Amino acid sequence: MPIMTITEEPHSDDVHEVPLWFDPLCPWAWITSRWLLEVEQVRPVRADWRIMSLAYLNLDQREGKGLSDDYRKLMERAWGSVRVCAAAAEHAGRPALGPLYTAIGTRLHNQRRREDPTVITEALAEAGLPASLAAAATSAQFDQLIKDSHHEAFDEVGLDVGTPVLRIAGTTLFGPVVTPAPRGEAAGRLWDGLLAVAATDGFFELKRTRDRKPSFD
16 A cells, blocks of 8 residues: 555554654664664554655755765665665555564664675565565665655655654654663653653754764664
């Protein structure tokens, strides 16, 4: 079924669906996604996985301004994994995104296999999806679906941010950018703070310069 036509609805009166837009390539979104899974264990929250594209954001929407040659090349390669995610969601529905993202992200980030061409086929197999979906990596067939999902977030949050993007209590926010992922009740306390931020009319930004690299422990 088309992945961009499903509206955001709470699963029940007690469980809040939290859309999180990710590009599988982004290490910071990966850490945030692992934090959100921790939140699921201690708060009435359920992750609603959605896709965005760093390549589309940086090369098309931002027109490649300010990108180094190395980063531009990385963005040109970044379409592959998100295209496979779009193909999987089209094939099996958006719930397929969670297991596939976990399978891809574990290999890209925890196992540090960014240059390994077998990552996608292994991840598809782990997620119980057809190996044929790997062909989407080099096809533009699902690009419009990716862009539609991308715009769901970035038309609200703006173009001066990246991923992760969350929608909390109807408010779309960039972040949280954190390393390592908080666990257990610490994850819940961060969630509580974000709820307070999202409910504050006119709130826009809290930020400090990152002084460490992403940690996947």
